[in-house]
Amino acid sequence: MAYATQKLAEEKVFKDPVHRYIHVQDQVIWDLIATKEFQRLRRIRQLGTTYLVFHGAEHSRFSHSLGVYEIVRRMVDDVFANRPEWNKRERLVALCAGLLHDLGHGPFSHAFEHVFDLDHEYFTRAIILGNTEVNEVLRRVSKDFPKKVSEVIEKTYHNKQVVSLISSQIDADRMDYLQRDAYFTGVSYGHFDMERILRVMRPQPDQIVIKSTGMHAIEDYIMSRYQMYWQVYFHPVSRSAEVILRKTLERAKELYHAGYTFKHDIAHFHSFFENDVQLDAYIAMDESIILAYFQFWMSEEDAILSDLSQRFLNRKLFKFVEVDPSKDWEKLIRLEKLFDQAGIDPNYYLVMDSSSDLPYDFYRPGEEGERLPIYLQMPNKELSELSRSSDIVDAISGKRRTDHKLYYPKDLLHEEHPLHEQIIEIMHA
Template sequence: MSYRCEQLQEEKVFKDPVHRYIHVRYRVIWDLIGTKEFQRLRRIKQLGTSYLTFHGAEHSRFNHSLGVYELVRRITENFTGRKEWSEDQRLLALTASLLHDLGHGPFSHSFEKVFDLDHEQFTQAIILGDTEVHHVLKKVSDTFPEQVAAVINKTHEDQLVVSLISSQIDADRMDYLLRDAYFTGVSYGQFDLERLLRVMRPKKDQVVIKQTGMHAVEDYILSRYQMHWQVYFHPVSRSAEVLLSRILHRVKELYQAGYQFRQTPDHFLSFFKGDVSLEDYIRLDETIVMYYFQQWKEETDYILHDLCDRFVNRKLFKFVSHHTDFEAKDWQTLYQAFEAVGLDPTYYLVEDSTSDLPYDFYRPGESNERVPIYLLTPEDELVELSRLSTIVDAISGKTRSDHKLFYPRDEIEKLTPSKEKDAIVTLLKLNQR
């Protein structure tokens, strides 16, 4: 199929702190950026609650989406003239890269967990539904919205295009590592982007890397590993996520119990009922959520008031490392002690676990199989990365996990001496061993 690839009379550019300039030549890309669904991404932070840890992390999904588009533009520019690549593939890849995060909700993954949502499903719904985005895509061809949605769903027959946006070395990951490192002020996410772009090559089912670029790939994978543990899984950010999720759980619980809110959560009602329309989803962003948090600080329910005040004014829970050998009887004693001092353990004693697998290769029969990164040898053969890289081989298939227990230390410290306070302090120290 041949798409209608109308170009602008004059190239448009966005000034960008990471890539210097983002270039737009296609009419469809320019029109998509102007839709209300894409502009909504300005009101969704890229790093969720991390701005409470790294004060510079105020960048948005809008920034990131433009960045991913720009990287795909630069990668595919290098593919021009190769037999494995066409202009139609390029337009499809550019469009899907721009829209890949369109369905993210406020505070992204934390919000999804509470209401059992999937941002990729909403991304596809926006692309295929009665939206401004859909109407722009239809101008390219009648089936173009379905083609873009299939790429984002990873079911498109052209897996080469899919791999540009979703693989173990894709434009999405490359942009968020560099962008997140820039805005958090850390150096962990830095890698040799220019070298990587120069050594990427199109093959039938995925992008591969020239063998001469192996060390740039190693650098990228180690950067990703370090960013996860120093930024994405930072315990202070996780503490803020715990508060966020507990607030939403509390509001849902109060609503279902018939509590009379001073500020009725109108924007959340369909989420509580599990009947979320596309319109409901699109109109909810982080400015709306923060408005409600400010209002709920004034509610008579103490737990909701306290949790919202903590989140808005950054009075976060403290944490101890949690070890799996903490016995069931100790848990029971700890829960009972919290209840005895008036702290509901459902909201004030929260266990949180996280893990990361920095790189893996194909393991038939195992869950969550990953397409590996392939190196292209001078003999035009494909070799899986860890077979040639001792650095990558050392971390391949190895999952690192971290478990923490979050609680309001300030409330514990204010308690008058008692056996319950002693039990809490003792057990929390025991847990930390």
């Protein structure tokens, strides 16, 4: 029997709080899960610093990746199985892409990427195509199979229908993380009727569309996404922790280039500080490594590195005020000068952070970040862009919400500080 079609002697199942069970029948999938690169995802939290706000948010990229795989499996094995518009030969590449789509995420994901100018999608492809256990498993299917899986994740695969299962405005990735993140944070915003959405999905050439009778389930999904972004993903306290994480890593990098002698060897960070990150070093980096170094750095002689490290580990976070960069730029300049006078480095202790989200956007050719719309299949089989039929979606289409906050250490600006009143007055003006 060819490896691509080889089934396990007995189906394996993972107990899962979101999908109840995750079913594995294919030898390829079972072997991929066992690779060291996939097991590494157990040591990468799905929500980065959010566990410092929602204490239950300790779930990993590993569990999310299994969840995405399971939703794709249900799509291709149950929903699309007998539909002529779905090519059954694409089944395995869709399953593998769903399972491996987050393989390249680094520790604390986006904050880590920001400091070291990295791209997790690049490393996902590098792991799939490089000298790795994952690549070795995929090559057992065929020599070009790793390239196919990589192309699905890169969104360049010739069959856009397969790509849309993993990456679109309504895909397996979003459907899992909204429900999973809602479950582990304990909020109610991220819940929607996935069973209904799966039932009304219809494969079409180059895309997946939604039967018009399922429009209200899609509305609920989009509003759930909107609420999760502003109530969980962009939570201001979580962003404070992310700011401190970023600044801690930036301080360590600055000290390294200044020739500072660290008390503990920083072997894991050498290639990151030198902007020459090799695949082996990237795979070896996870959140347990970051947290261990933060423990070491708490005892460093550099006051800023020591302070920022203990703030993150002990949750002594920055406070924040709302700002409008277009109007408050003079205020920001004055605050920077006052922080300097107060002996508080504004590069590390006065930080602007912005968040922005577009809950639903229809296709606008040539625009940055353009997205394919969600189409409804009407009773006459014609397709209608979602916002044309839904007043709810139309009301939020193309409307980007942006939020700016200025983070600072209120505890350092105690009332006895000679510049306290002046700084606080400007801060809240």
